[in-house]
Amino acid sequence: MGSEGETSDFNSPIYVAVGRNVKEGKSLLNWAVENFEGRNICLVHVHQPANLVSLLNGKLSASKFKNQAINAYQEFERLKMEKLMNQYLLFLSQMGKEADKVWIEMRNIEKGIIQLIIQHNIRRLIMGAGAENFTAKPVESGSLLTTNATSSPSTSSGGTTSRDTKENLDVDAENVQYFEHPTTSMGEDGSTMNPSDPTMGQSSEDDTPLFVNVECLEHLPCSSSNTSPDSEFQEKETCDLSNKLGHSIIDANSKKIEESLRRWRAEEDALEAVRKAEEAESLCKEEINRGREIEELLLRQRQEIETMKNQHDQVLKELQLIQDQKPSLESRLREACCSEKELEDKIIQAVNLLITFKGTRDKLQIEYDSAIRQVNKYRALQTEDPSGILHAHFFGLSFSDIVEATQNFKPSQKIGEGRYGSVFKGMLCHVKVAIKMLPSSASQSDSEFKNEMEILCRVRHPNIVSLIGACPESRSLVYEYIENGSLENYFSSLTKTSLSWQTRIRIAIDTCSALLFLHANNSCSVHGNLKPSNILLDANFVTKVSGFGISNLISQNEIPFNMHTFCNKNDPEKLAYMDPEYIENGELTTESDIYSYGVILLRLLTARPAIGLVRDVKCALERGNLETVLDMAAGDWPIEQAKQLANLALRCCQKDRVDRSDLVSDVWAVLEPMRELCNSSQLTSISSCMDSSSQHKIPSHFLCPIFQEVMKDPHVAGDGFTYEADAIKGWFNSGHKTSPMTNLKLDNCDLLPNYALYYAIQEWQQQNT
């Protein structure tokens, strides 16, 4: 080959056969670019159309496809091939190489390559490592592969598809040169082959690419216009011989190439299979590992599920247990709720009770404390008074006690006012009392006041108001409270009710009895202030004389004003009850009380004002018309008794004390017989008016003068009074020889049952039960 030929060879492209294995193809291209720098590269590819029959596993023949479908599939295959080629072209362009491509569609790759070699007059072809068997021997330099292909070689990028015609193919296999990678391939002589030297074709024993130098034989001239007939014949002979030789060489080389390509292909397939096997093996391993992992996971999950199942079963069991217990628990809950409610109610009740009890306890505590105080006071008094005569409960009261009892001297509590001070109604330890406030005394000490109190307290009589306490500090006297007020209230019409003549006679008798008692008492013999305002009537209209002994407590010098002046100027009515001698000389004697008593008696008869009453009654008696002055509101007076009383009263009201009636021999002697009359007529009146509401009160003569209770066994004593048998017997047994009512000495201690009174009491009790 001359230098011109070498230049044209150098300009011709290096053909690189690439298959479907992109990795391998790229490696091949890389090798080609590196080893044939500056040379153009052209891709060579045999496109194997799909065997549709085998694809369809023989069940359908291709003929059964509609042409349209087959064409479409083949077009799809071609597109895939185009894509593959474009991948290689892109790879080359990334390496800075512009490349071309030629391809042929043929089922047999080897034949396809030969066909392409012929078609494109390929001189140098690089193939993958499997092509070393293309030929094992190096070709001699300058050997040509002659092709008889008449079709012009195509260099267009789209390539030209040629028919697979054996007869057009003439290749001198001896002239095919093989080059291997210089680093790995050696020639038979051991020298390294330079791939850049196209003459150094060398077979390859390993996987390195195979460079095939295909020297195209010049087309043998079969005819020449400038030759002689002999030479023409000779030339023709030579031509035929050459052609025959060429054909036989081509056939031989073609077979070798085919064989090599087959082996190459087989090895490529084997490698692909190995690679796939390895991939499959690794995949299999991965799958096995994954399978193991999944198995382990499954095992773990199974164990977890088992555990969960056990737990679930356990929970179910517990749930069942709870559900079994639920009804009983619910009923217990309901019971507990009910109990709670009940307990709450009980607690509320208990709290309320507690509050009530606390209140009661506080109240009782106060009462208890007060009672203890009183007991202590009483004990102290008992110590001072071992005789036990002193019965008072309220001695040694403090002023605060008095204030509390009178509600701080509330005006509505005030029930009267006398010369020596005001009288208040009050409560002391649940006992109704009347508290008389005396003026303070400079001359009398507390001890003197107390002594006087003790004397007054010893005076106990059914018809005398009992002094039950005192407050030396405030000089207050505490009396039993007498319910129906004073006789004066009845005379002055402060009360609407009129007293019957029997009651009036009883008042006269009771008052006389009290006076008898007082006058017989050494320590307190004179009342000194007897008048209707000091004659009180209790609930049973029993007379209670009050106001005695006050004069002993009040020094005459300390009387706030002159009594005479007071009586004259402020209340002349009161002067009418006073003993004229006392008014004259200021001396108070028992006769003074008798005078006062006489006036009271006149008032009981007439209910007229005291002033001038003595004169009026006297006149009436003298004229014989007493009834004209008698108070007819008292009923039909028994005139005889009325006259007796009137005469008695006038005798009591004698100006001279010595002329006045004696209380025992005269007054009591007149009155005493009248008691019977009074009692019997009162019994009659009670019997006749038993259903009257006014008779619901206990008749006073049903009460024992000592016990002040309705008598169960009434007995008449020597003084003519009727007592409860036990009371009067006790009086006598304690050494008394006097009457409890008059204090007069009794002739005897005989007692007679009062049957009349007994039956009256019985009848009354039956009516009132």
Ligand SMILES: Nc1ncnc2c1ncn2[C@@H]1O[C@H](COP(=O)(O)OP(=O)(O)OP(=O)(O)O)[C@@H](O)[C@H]1O
């Ligand atoms: N123990 C008592 N129970 C009920 N009322 C009483 C009691 N003591 C007195 N009174 C009432 O108080 C009034 C005044 O009584 P007090 O003895 O203080 O005055 P007086 O008798 O009217 O005048 P004097 O000061 O001259 O005695 C009486 O009229 C009577 O109505």
